[in-house]
Amino acid sequence: MLAQSPRGCEQCGCRLSQYNSGTLCSACVRSRTLNQHALSVPERVWRNQEIQQALASWDFGTATRLIRQQGSLRQDDIAHLTGLSQAFLSMLESGHRRLTNIDKIVEFLTGLGVPPELAPLPLPRPLRPSRDLYSGDLDPALPWTASRMVTALGTAVGGSAMDRRRFLAVSGLALTAFVHHWSTAEAEPLVRAAEGSRLTHELLDSLQGTTDNLRSMDASAGSGTLADLGNAHLLLLKRLVEQASYDKDTGQRLAAIIADTAIQTGWFTFDSGDRDRSPTYLFAALRAAKASGDVRLGVGALSYLAIHGYSTGAPRDAVTAARGAREKIKHLGAPALEAMLLTRQARGHAKLGERQEVFTALGQAAELCAQGRTERDPHWLYWINEGEIHGQAGSCYLDLGEPQRAVTSFTHAHDSLNPSDQRTRALFLSRAASALVRQGDAEAGCDTAHRALDLAEQLQSARLNEHVEAMLSDLEAVRDATYAQDLLDRAAAVTGARNRT
Known part of the structure; x- marks a missing residue:
């Protein structure tokens, strides 16, 4: 582990967090930056x-x-x-x-922080409303009814490719509007009084348990076939919404399970490489979260929309989603949840080259993480710890072109991560290998790359595979070295075997 001596803020003298790579504490950064009109x-x-x-x-x-x-x-x-x-x-x-x-x-609007209600974004309307699935029905400015939640869910789990493209054409242009209306709209209670089977608490416990088990499988082994399993689970939940009988309280809990499952399935879909389809689940999750009354689930959906943004060339969307989510929970008292959002916001800023904003967000995330979890932090956020903060900091520094800082952060991450979270460990190792090569330590980079490949061979994650490919691209620059050639030959054999299967 690379040690760092305690440092003091040059302005107020307070001790700086080890995550803070600047010379000012986060409070002084915010003060100075505001005075300079930069934030x-x-x-x-x-x-x-x-x-x-x-x-x-x-x-x-x-x-x-x-x-x-x-x-x-x-x-x-x-x-x-x-x-x-x-x-x-x-x-x-x-x-x-x-x-x-x-x-x-x-x-322009999101960069300036314009309140959404001051400049409403018009959503495109279909030309054939009677035949089009959307018929403007998924416009977030319309009332957030139970039927629209079901429509959004149906688009995610059963819509055609054309349906998803139309949905994305709408939602991609209106992220700001979705964030605003999720935050301010009133949701219709999810109630269905009908003859037939009533939902029981025992059944709901079992349904939530299935979602939790899928989440655990994803953390240990990668997404693999989990997207299909999540989709099947969502189809069952959708049928229960449409066919079972339940009161308001039971309906809220059902909506919460739907939101949680849609978030996870959106993530599985993204991690398995189907990035275009992933947002349809996350926008459906926003609607279900609203019906559940649990703001933390909506925040979870926005956090994954932030990942989608900074991973697909839309980093400003990542900042918009993370900021909107943080605004909603600023008085909730959930430090781990806010710390996670700050790391997503920092990744967006890093992709945009906004250095000071990165340092500010990472410093705040570290301070919140150090406070520890509270009872207001959701159970599904078990993976936020020092290692995650360090790893996300390393990724930010790598994007900012600072490989030495990235190496230091990835070293700390390796020492602090949950041992069972193999995919995250493999991701950070692949990025650490790239950082080592970029700072000129090719031999250490190759050694780290071998460790990343050891894990990648055991995991099923298209996103991890992309990071491995990026790592290998960096190693091409030193392929003449004997140890580098051995690594590239091994990687070729691994990727060749995967392609044959």
């Missing part, structure tokens, strides 16, 4: 009526100018927050350019 737009800006009117009419040029003036910001600050160039912003303010691309609009 966010002051909340008072959104109370300005002229700004509200400009946003409501999508007059982004006027809105940008007024936001700068009211928030004492520079165009460079707006550019940093939104990802738009300073030159484009100058032309936008002068009226010589317009912001019309919906993806850029979403980045």
Whole structure:
């Protein structure tokens, strides 16, 4: 384990966490950054009526100018927050350019932290509502009814490829709207009074136990065929919603099991390589979580949407999802849950190259993790510990082009991870190998890569396989070394055997 001497914040003198790679504690970072106008737009800006009117009419040029003036910001600050160039912003303010691309609009709004209700995003409507599955029915601005929850669930477990593409076309453009309406909408109680079988607590215990068992199998052996098993379990749960009889309390518990299972199945689907389909489960989980009354389940769905974002070239979506989830639980008293969200937010910032935001989020995550779990932290969040925080920090540093810091963090992660979480260990080892090679220690990198392959041979995870391929790509740079060639030959044999099966 690579030791670090205790360091003090250069501004207030307090002891810095070992996770904090900067020279300031997280509180001083937030204070200094806000003073430099780099993190966010002051909340008072959104109370300005002229700004509200400009946003409501999508007059982004006027809105940008007024936001700068009211928030004492520079165009460079707006550019940093939104990802738009300073030159484009100058032309936008002068009226010589317009912001019309919906993806850029979403980045603009989320980067500035515009409250969703000030600039509602229009969702596309189908041309043939009578024949289209959605018929606008999954628009998050519509009431969050039980029937719409079932529709979203049906899209995930039984929809066609075309159904999923249409759903993704809607949800991908409206993540901000989903986050907002999940947070503010009222959900219709899940109740079905009908003749026939009533749901019992014993049956619900068994159904929850199945979901928990699938989760445990995933942690120890990878997703493998779990996506199919999760899908089958969701189909059963969907039939119970439609055919069984239950009161409000039982319906809430059923909705909670559906949300938990949809989250896990979305994750299994993602980990098995079907990234396009994964969000359909997670948006269905958001609706079920709302019906359950358990905000932590909605937060869980958003946390996996954050992973999907930073893993598929949409890191700003990761930041949006994680921030929205954190806002909802800020007074809940669940430090482990918030620490997990901060690591997801940090990964998004790292992909965007936002260094100071990364350090701030990681520092806060470390402080929360050190507080320990409380009774408000959900049972399914068993895997958050020091090792996970260190590993996510290492991944952030690797994305920021700082392999030496990444190696230190991955070393700490290896010493602190839960021994049974083999896939996470393999993921972090593959990234550690890349970091070692990038910092010039090819021999240590190859040794670490062999350890990653030892685990990868025992696991079934398309996501892990992608990380192994990335690791091998880094090792190609030193393939002339004898120890590197041996490793690459072994990797070729392993991947060849997998392709034959």
